[in-house]
Amino acid sequence: MPLNANVKDYLKPENLEEACDFLRENEDAMPVAGGTGISIFMNKGLMSNVRSLVDLDGLGLSFSKKNNDSLEIGSMTKLADMIQFTRDLNIARTALLSIPKEIRNLGTLGGQVFTAYPAFDMSVCLLALGATVNIYDGSSNKSIALEELYSGMFQPNIPPGGIIKSVLIPLNKFNNTHYVKIGKTGHGFSDISFGLSADFRDGTINKIAIAIGGGSLESEPVRLSSVEERLNGMELTKDRIDEAFALVNESKSIEFRSDERTSADFRKHTLAVHIRRVLTDFQSRGGMLK
Ligand SMILES: Cc1cc2nc3c(=O)[nH]c(=O)nc-3n(C[C@H](O)[C@H](O)[C@H](O)COP(=O)(O)OP(=O)(O)OC[C@H]3O[C@@H](n4cnc5c(N)ncnc54)[C@H](O)[C@@H]3O)c2cc1C
Known part of the structure; x- marks a missing residue:
């Protein structure tokens, strides 16, 4: 090439x-x-x-460390190696396995996270997991929530000379996680995607995080805060799921592209349908772990 x-x-x-x-x-x-x-x-x-x-090869940035509360993964860890480190995290496993094998064997976690590109699946799922990023600038270390790191596509808030050392994933925040990727083919970039993590017990959503991505998103991966705020601390009823569905359709924070394949509005509607489907599945299981 x-x-x-x-x-x-x-x-x-x-x-x-x-x-x-x-x-x-x-x-x-x-x-x-x-x-x-x-x-x-x-x-x-x-x-x-x-x-x-x-x-960045050979600088000791390929590693994983796990304790009761968190999983830390070095930025030079290959996406393929991450599959075994994240085997208990449904969302990460689904996202990683959707990335073409040849790319998984070369691409790294740091490259995904840095790029802030909405079609990079792990970025979307790490945003939904509430991950933090550890950055070194040559003299000091800084830890920053991925949500704050992302302020525009290809524009992470990293100081000049800063290198991503690792990503920290909290392990006890959520008991249900999902990643949904809708693409033109089953192999390659998404068109629309979202990660959804929830602490859902006895029919109530104690905490939820929804991150939106996809190749047709006009921005960096973003959190769907209007829906999160409506559902946090609430019993998950059919009415509430319908409200969430309407809020996704009305959301101003998500902007998809219109192109020769379909319109931005249809993409947003498709996203709303898939989010409703995941929430309905939660409701029918009544908070059982999946
Ligand atoms: C054909 C093809 C298909 C693909 N399909 C998918 C897909 O389906 N899903 C998906 O998620 N991704 C897909 N990708 C994208 C791929 O996952 C990313 O390109 C990869 O994860 C980036 O990692 P890298 O190590 O190759 O980064 P690099 O290309 O080496 O770097 C990317 C950017 O990150 C910066 N960077 C890298 N590491 C660090 C660090 N530690 N600190 C600071 N800055 C850093 C670099 O300076 C550069 O700006 C595809 C790519 C290709 C080429």
Whole structure:
């Protein structure tokens, strides 16, 4: 595949400090992890101002640590390896298995999270899990909620020279999690997607988080706060599910694209139907674990 880029230098730093220093001092440098996202940017001509790549391999960023409350996964962990680390998390497993195998074997968690691209499945599901991101800037570590990190597509709030070290997933916040991906084919990017995590017991939603993504979303992955606020702390009745359905259809925070295949309104309606389906499934199970 011909690559549309002006990259001249490739740095293989010995440690994270060296990588961060180089990135801070060279505005035209960019970290490279698995390179799968970068190959897309290059082919779209989005990397014409990048002159140097900084390789993050070999810096000790591929790991997983689990305790009773959380799972921490290093940013250089391959998506394929994440399948075994997240086997008890239905949402993450579903999202990971939907990514083409050849991409899973190259792409990393850090590359997914950094890009803030709505068609990247793990980003959507991590947003729905309330994950936090650990960033190192060469002198200090900072922990930031993924929700705050995302303020625009391709524009995470990461300081100059900052490198994502790991992602922390809370394990006890939710007892039901789902990921739904609707695409043109069963293999590849989504058109519409959402992750839904809930603490649902005895018919009541104690806490819910819904994150929306998909290749036809006009923004970074976003949380559906109007629906979350309506359902949090509430008994899940049919009326409430109908209200949630209406709120998704009316939501101003989600903007899908209209194109030759279908309209933005139809995409939003499809999303509402699928969210209603998941909530109805919850209700019929009365809070049993799935
Ligand atoms: C053909 C194809 C099909 C695909 N299908 C899907 C799909 O169905 N679902 C899906 O979710 N994804 C899909 N992808 C996207 C793929 O999952 C992402 O490209 C991948 O996860 C990005 O990881 P990477 O390691 O390759 O990132 P890279 O390409 O190396 O980097 C991407 C960006 O992240 C930055 N970055 C990387 N790591 C860090 C870090 N630790 N700290 C700071 N910045 C960092 C880089 O500087 C760059 O800007 C597809 C990609 C291709 C090419």
